[in-house]
Amino acid sequence: MDVTFFENQPYYPKVGIQGEKIYPIEVVESQLLELELTEPKLTAEASKPTPEPNENATETAEPTHGPEETTLENVEEIAVETTAPTTETAPENYVRVYSRKSKKGIESCTAPRQNQETSKTLENDVPSGNTAPNSVNVDDINIPIALRKNGENISKEDESSLLPNLTLESEVETETSGDNVETELHSEKNGNVETDGDFILIVLKNLIERQSSEGSSKVKVILMSATVDSSLFSKYFGHCPVVTAEGRTHPVTTYFLEDIYDQINYRLASDSPASLANETFSKGQNLQRASVTNSRGKKNLVLSAWGDESLLSEEHCNPHFVPSYYQSFSEQAQKNLKKVNEDVIDYDLIEDLICYIDESCGEGAILVFLPGVFEINHLHDKLAASYQFGGPSSDWLIPLHSSVASTEQKKVFLRPPGNIRKVVIATNIAETSITIDDVIYVIDCGKHKENRYNPQKKLSSMVEDWISQANARQRQGRAGRVKPGICFRLYTRYRFEKLMRPYQVPEMLRMPLVELCLQIKLLCLGFIKSFLSMALEPPKIEAIDSAMSLLYEVGALEGDEELTPLGHHLAKLPVDVLIGKMMVYGAIFGCLSPILSVSAFLSYKSPFVYPKDERQNVERAKLILLNEKQDGPGDVNDVDKQSDHLLMMIAYKRWETILNEKGGKAAQQFCNSYFLSSPVMFMIREMRIQFGTLLADIGLITLPKFNQVDGKRIGSLDRWLSDVSQPFNMYAHHSSILKAILCAGLYPNVAAGEQGIVATALSSLKRSPSSVNSSRTFWFDGRREVHLHPSSINSNTKVFKHPFLVFLEKVETNKIFLRDTSVISPYSILLFGGSINVQHQTGLVIIDGWLKLNAPAQIAVLFKELRLALHSILKELIRKPENVIVLNDEIIKSIINLLLEEGSVPK
Structure with a gap:
């Protein structure tokens, strides 16, 4: 490759980014x-x-x-x-x-x-x-x-x-x-x-x-x-x-989009998704055109009488095209830059560039940065279908993202045969989390997906956006670890220097602040807003108010930002406050072990892996695992489980039993059969022990003395946490109790179908036209219509036993999706939900002003009094856990019996 071609171009930066001083x-x-x-x-x-x-x-x-x-x-x-x-x-x-x-x-x-x-x-x-x-x-x-x-x-x-x-x-x-x-x-x-x-x-x-x-x-x-x-x-x-x-021992040469256009003689086709001309055509321009298929299998538009560039009016020109920047570049490069839609990834360009590197450059792996799994799979399929990277070469087209099984991830560290080029197609997991030593060439699309939290909507969304200059330098640094490298940036120098943020938006400005607010109160650092105003880049007041509102709602704060006994315990648990509350209640109501499993999975990641083109098989394996007969008493074998969280509990329990009884090889075979990640399961095992130890520090359980030895007896300690003879696991096999504790922890993260919503509230909700007068169940979160994520076990369910479900995470992509859902019963909401308003004349109970349950007034009043008594017991227990034997309390017994009776389970 002619490196001097790029270095001799005008506007080629001779120094680092403005303001950056680099010294040996x-x-x-x-x-x-x-x-x-x-x-x-x-x-x-x-x-x-x-x-x-x-x-x-x-x-x-x-x-x-x-x-x-x-x-x-x-x-x-x-x-x-x-x-x-x-x-x-x-x-x-x-x-x-x-x-x-x-x-x-x-x-x-x-x-x-x-x-x-x-x-x-x-x-x-x-x-x-x-x-x-x-x-x-x-x-x-x-x-x-x-x-x-x-x-x-x-x-x-x-x-x-x-x-x-x-x-x-x-x-x-x-x-x-x-x-x-x-x-x-x-x-x-x-x-x-x-x-x-x-x-x-x-x-x-x-x-x-x-x-x-x-x-x-x-x-x-x-x-x-x-x-x-x-x-x-x-x-x-x-x-x-x-x-x-x-920094680097070896230099990395960087090229921008205009340099790449010139060097590989790339022509941006008018029908390319990355072309603004394509957008013009799609708006109904009445043109004579004929479809012609070229050697790459795509259709070009052949216009009669004039060239396609003439269609580009000023409004359809690239708004960031600055002619003075590109006078020395070829006419074709300038045409490309004028009509390119910079917000769209040009997969044809990436394919051409990879082929060019493979043909014209020295040995070394290629690392391609793309924003997400969909984009990675699209490029992988495109390259695998090409002449140059099809056949045996396709085995070295390696996707790399957080959902890839670790056994497949290991391949990125291997060296391919001498006649094959390794191409790693990755998200920003390859930006810093791992180092691939043989990467010499980096292709940076300039995009990533970033989680952002909207405190007004109480909604997280995964947004595709441009990376920062700092991210670009990180990606550039992946090249040349062992010899001089090259970084190809698929965006212009103008964008890099003028439009990209120097640094990414700080996490404090785009993530929930709930746990941080708890720590401020635990360490007696004063009022939350005053403390956070001293941050390097302080968060918005709306974000702080949203976090404090949730802390008051779950019972962690009261009065004038005073930490409650529950809040003290939650601040000591390194998890989301809702998950922490769920663990505390799991210990109190005798179902700790399965709740520990769910808490670990929700805090870490799903154990299920999705190999390419295997999604249907994964979903089938989930259903088989969920409905298999389980050992032990109780109602965990009910057909109405309808719960991703119960699936997590069952998956871990089955894996743990096989590991303890048959060994690691059998446990690995079990993981392979049900598309489970073995490293994730081992991580969950360690996290369960960590969480159990923290609950013991609080005083909710007592660890056996012989196991308190520097974590060296991990297996025996985890078996002890799973022991159903322990008081804290007395109801570990009863799905009605487990779902009630899920509700106790995850509320107010609840969604309801139309049957469970007050008519006046339903009429004010934002809903799609298809949800009106439809026989299918549509879900709402109190503000708008929401959808069950395709990965949820409930996403294909047609008949739900109850019109209520709980969830931990709500994300927005093209729709608002709920991940990891569980259908819950009316009794669960009556006991652990929000404020109760009894409608004596209509026989309705209204929860938090929008959830509706049908119940006789006497039953509703009984539950209201039961909840007050439960609150007093729990408050005293959390304040002095060593002084109360929970399961012997008559109120607790009554609540458990009610839940078991509702689930129609023999006691």
Whole structure:
């Protein structure tokens, strides 16, 4: 490939992004060595130019280690390139050296597990570490934070006691406070500090300001990151000094869309979805045209008498086409740029570019970034059907996203035969979570899918959007790990420089704030809005109000932002507050083990994997698994399960039983038969133990002494949690009890069919025309029509036993979908739902002003009184769990009997 072709083009950037200063690692080390122990205002200046890449470099990327004797006392921020090794080695060196030299010692050093460990995890097909992560994310691998104190690992319990020592209102021994090294602030997932990182920064900033005002010894904070906005952080910490380090050992050359058009002589067809001319035709232009099929199997439009570009009126031109940027490019490239629809992915261009690389460039794998699973499958099928990548070569077209089974993910690390090119087609999971060493070429479409939360609608939506400049640099950094690489950006230089955001929207501005608000109250950090107003980029008031409203609704807050006993317990559980409440109630009502399983799956990810073209087989396997005869007493074998959550419980119980009785090989065969992910099941096992241990810390259950041994007896402890002879599992086989506890935890996340909605409320709901006078069940969430996600076991159900269901997650794509649903009974809503309004004359009970149940007035009043009594019992139990034997309480017994009776189950 003629690299000079691109470098000689006008507007080719000769330096980095505006405002970005990159210095060799040697310069950074020398700057750090020269720092005094006073407090100078350091401004990093390059003392020597960036060295040229070593032509004799081997094809093994070795990290560069700086000298241990580096003093970082007065450096608050180190900004490094994506692949710079500073964040891997500096914290360890700093802890080691400073602990030897300083009398103060290190207060804490936080560092996420490195990307290499995550890659190793995928290669070995097992979860990393010996315990479950502190938190997990359903969309991606969320790398937990490992705290170190005086150079040694500390436990989660130590961590929970460490953070209060940094809070605003706690007593801090400022004379002996050490340093705090905060490295890899954002887990490298999206180019921003995540919400927990923002929280810690507020605490540290206030601590530093308070100690400064008191004239006490200042805690030193070192922040390290590859992608955050260093100027924003510097300003936040009082214009603290910034040192910037170079990154890659090998250079990566970057080309933009206009360069690619020219080099491969690409012609954007008028009928291409990526062409604005296609949009013009689709609007009904009356043109003579004939359909002609070319060698690639698509139809071109042959216009009579004139060329297609003449149809492009000003309103149909690319609005971001700037002629002055492209004067030196070919006429065809300029025509392409003028009519390209930049919001549409051009799969023909990607195919041509991949073929061009395969034919004209040196060896090395190709990594293609696309926004989602649909796009990945589309490109995969397109390449597999091509002449160049069909046949045996198609085996090395490797999809990579969070739904791909880990056994298939391992293939991305393998080397193909010498005559075959490996092409990895990935979402942003390949941006940071894993490293594929043989990737030399990166194709970046410039798009990703991002989860955003609307506090007004109380709705999460997965939105496809342009990435930020920081994300683009991350993707570029995937190339050239072992030799010089090339990054092809399928967007213009103009878009990159003028239209893309420098950094992604912070997580605090686009995610729910419920758990964060709980932590603020648990640590006595003052009023929630006042505290969050001190954030690096404060969230909107509407988002805070939405989070606080939910906390009041679930009973975690009362009065003037006062934390209730339930709120205290929920704040100590590293899960969504609704899931936490469900676990607490599961322990109280004697069905803990299956509720632990559901809580772990909802907190992590679904165990089901969907191999390509196997969706129908997966859904069939779900139904078989759900309806198989289970061991044990109770009604778990009822035909009216209609619950994704019960399916999760059954899947884990079956897997656990086979693992304990027949061993790992049989458990793996079970997973293969039912399209289950074995690594996910093992992760759920560890998370169940973590959750059970936390409930024991609260006092709701008591762990056997012989099992309290550093988590080394994972198998026996999990078996103990599953033991049906334990009081907390007395009703673990009764689906009516399980569904009631699902309602207790997940409410107010409830949807209803028309039969379960008050007429006046139904008339005001937003609904589609097809839902009127239809025999099919349509669901509403109190505001609008919603739909059951295709992956839900209930999505194809035609007759529902009750017109109510609960869910955890509601997402918006082309429709509003409910994931993981369970049909629940009227008794469950009467006992654990919202406020009750008894209509004595009509015989109706209204819940929260919109849900409707038919019940005699006497029954409704009875349930209302029963609920008040239950509330008092639970409040006392949660306040002093060790003083109450729950299942012996007459009120609890009565409630359980009512639920069993409603489910028509023999007692």
